[in-house]
Amino acid sequence: MTTTDTPSAIPATGYRLRLPGPTEVPERVRQATARVIVNHRGPECKTAIGETEEMIRPVLGTTNRVMFFASSGTGVMEAALVNVVGPGSQILVIEHGQFGERFTSIAKAMNISVDTVATEWGQAIDVAAVEARLRERSYRAIVVVHNESSTGMVADLAALGALVRDRPTLLIADSVSGLGGIAMRQDEWGVDIVVSASQKALMCPPGLSLASVSPKAWRVIEQDERRSVFFWDFRRALKSIELSETPFTAPVSLLYGLRESLTMMHEEGLPNVLARHEQLSGALRAGGAALGLADFCERGPRSSTVVVFKVPDGLEGGTIVRRLYADHRTVIAGARNRLSGRVIRFGTMGAFSAATILTDLLHLEDVLTKLGLPVEAGAGLKAATEHLAKTK
Known part of the structure; x- marks a missing residue:
């Protein structure tokens, strides 16, 4: 050997x-991540965060503030739930592959009451079946994987968003393997929380995740003080991003890398x-x-x-x-x-x-x-x- x-x-x-995922990292991005580490509260890092947030918004199709976290995609999937699902709330998870099932596992580990709509792997989501469940029961959120990388199937977020547009129910989408390679029009489609991560179509090393939250979802977050959350607290993260910071130590090198990869995407x-x-x-x-x-x-x-x-x-x-x-x-x-x-x-x-x-x-x-x-x-x-x- x-x-x-x-x-x-x-x-x-x-x-x-x-x-x-993870995917090959372009040399330009690798070089950006190799820059000198700077003060995560200093002007250089603030500039990087501000510019990165500005460039990621068109990729998400949103005018929302975009919050960054030092974590894998699974971490920010958990964050999406812990911020909006309080005691007594129930969610509906659409399972059309491995990562939809992961959302169910996360919710159950958090003692969240979960119903599921299971779709045969490799088949399109039955939007009519989801609508039927919404008529039967009031859910805090529908949870779905935008791009199910275990099967190669994409969820129709526009159709799902239309189901909840006039309901109190939120739509949460994991676009870890979709964002940057598949269209995302968060605001137009009515997706209330989109979460993603750096290591796939965004062309960066693993370890940086992000969340974009709609005004509708913010109203839910701000009304309920009973949830137990610290590191993943979107309210804390929002206050930080308004200062071009992260609540805790920023993954400085990864932010430099994401800024460079987004620059490349906008150039193309x-x-x-x-x-x-x-x-x-x-x-x-x-x-x-x-x-x-x-x-x-x-x-x-x-x-x-x-x-x-x-x-x-x-x-x-x-x-x-x-x-x-x-x-x-x-x-x-x-x-x-x-x-x-x-x-x-x-x-x-x-x-x-x-x-x-x-x-x-x-x-x-x-x-x-x-x-x-x-x-x-x-x-x-x-x-x-x-x-x-x-x-x-």
Whole structure:
């Protein structure tokens, strides 16, 4: 065994991080995170926070203040609940994949009363079923994952927002794997709380999360003083962001990185960023289909930031994942849930290009051929190239 084969080794040259998060960090962002650490209450950090907040608002589609936290996405999912769900309140969680189920687990750990609307994984959310539950009972919030990276399905936030627009019920959305690669129009769609994190389409290292809260949700937060919350207190965070600060020690390096990644996105143009994600994820799907890999989502609003393929009969997902890494240092994901062994997942988010997708397909064709799948040589590259030409 060589040094590069040991778990603790630095990845060899050619390492390709193609997970649905964390994603490859562009060199500009890496350099920004390497800047000298400054006083987290000083003018340099205040400037970074203020500029970052200003640039993230158009990505969210909001005029809300945006609050930053030192945490993973799961932390800010918990924050979204603890700030609005008090004793005696009940929520309705839409489960259409692993991370919807995670929201249910978080709520149950907090002793929140939870009802669920379960959708078959890989199918579109049944908005009519959600509406029927709202007619039966009053809920403090509907909770949903915007982009379900375990399945590759996107929630129709506009339709869900329309359900609660004239109700006291709030709409909470986790867009950890969507924001920056899939359209988010928080204000227009009536999404009351959006939470996200740095390590996916926002092209940064993990460890920075954010929350955007609507006036409707702020009224709920300000009316109820009975909730037990300290670190995640949105009221405390709002007072801090009004001073261009965070309530506690800011992740200074990550804020510098996010400011740089947002600068890159604005330079490209936000419509162009979203169009690139849609075009390139479509190219990967087309190439995968030509190699015999069916999309896990047969129909419905598919993700532009993750592509989930069904594993052909006779193969096992983990085997494909391991061979891609062993033979090509290409790192993709399988599944750590009920789909284990049945799917493989590619991230199509952040700093990636047509060359990235074509390399994915080249490596995938090689591995599938070695594993005995009858694959027409060059079919994946041809299909992807044709898709790119059609959608240019």
